[in-house]
Amino acid sequence: MSVQFSPFDYAIHEDPFPVYARLLEEAPLYRNDADDFWALSRHEDVAAALQDFARFSSSHGPLLDEVFWGPQASQSISFVAMDPPAHTPLRTLVSRGFTARRVAALEPRIREIARRHLEEALERGGAFDFIEGFAARMPLDVVSELVGVPESDRDDIRRLAAVSLTRQDGSQEVLQESIDAGAALTDYYARLIATRRQAPTDDMVSVLIEELSDQEIIPILFVLLAAGSETTTNLLGHAMYWAWRFPDQMAKGLGGAAAAWVEEGLRYDPPAVGVGRLLMEDIELYGTRVPAGARMWLSIGAANRDPRAFPDPDSFDLERDTSKLLSFGAGRHFCMGSTLGKLEARIALEELAAVVSGYEIDPDGVRRSHMGNVRGFATLPVVVKPR
8 A cells, every 4th residue: 555644644643653654765755636735755855945945935834734825824924934035034033032142041041930830840749741731831931031921921822822723623624713812812912012112121022013013023923922832842742752762761861961852852753743835846856747836745754764864763862963853944944943942942851850860651641732734742641750
């Protein structure tokens, strides 16, 4: 039977790795007629396409979901769905909030936030949902500090963001509750912007209001607050889960190798499993002509498991060379928040290692989230062993 792949398939959400292996060997250029897209999976191909915005355009957005894909994508996710030259000035402006100096200055506050949430989780007796109790809370607090969302509003923002991304099981259909949550977020961001226009502070919104209209800022806030927290949440969940599945690597991670734990977690099971691109001209790949206008799926998850780039790719190994990982993309759309995300994850795992000598996960309580381009846990029940 020929390999079958769709980013919307719940079975693949649960365990994509056997399918990735088959794509890499049997169908490095894959065609899905039902969902109308082509997919590239080998590391060399995905890396090249990510850097070639002239042929692999971001103009229709990175998501193949029917509701998000199209020429209108930039209206909801701003420069993420743009190519140069329109992309360049917006990205440059937003990147002011992610300078090395600004990110480094956040470290003491990130550590304080991590300790507070970890202490609250451990107060429950050592058994808690790692996602809800820690991994979802800490990153949202950090990106909220950067953007300027007050602490009193963060739980509501996290809840609305989660609901806005909810889909009917097995469908790409947007639920009314998701539409309502998105509208509530839009209203909140508009009020936040208005407040900063009256009294600017040293946050991202105050930077953006200097040059952009409200209509230009709101989509950027959606990207920063949703992607900025969701990516790190899923990274932390995967790091915990796979270290548990490889106990010798858990010992290394808890023993002081937090930075390597983050890097291998990003490679082994990346939060963003792929991105969509619009093909701008006819090309030939693996002896097949792919026409201009085709929807392309660049499988980051498969590329990170390509044995041509990562020997013995199915082993979770904190000592491996991860310099070729594609988890944050490449080229003009390389994730500008990558340094912050890795810093957050490292600090979170360091703080965990400072108070925990080991942990177990209840596999019966593990639940996956279901989105086409993002892979993560909805629940991850853990029982920790305090030091």
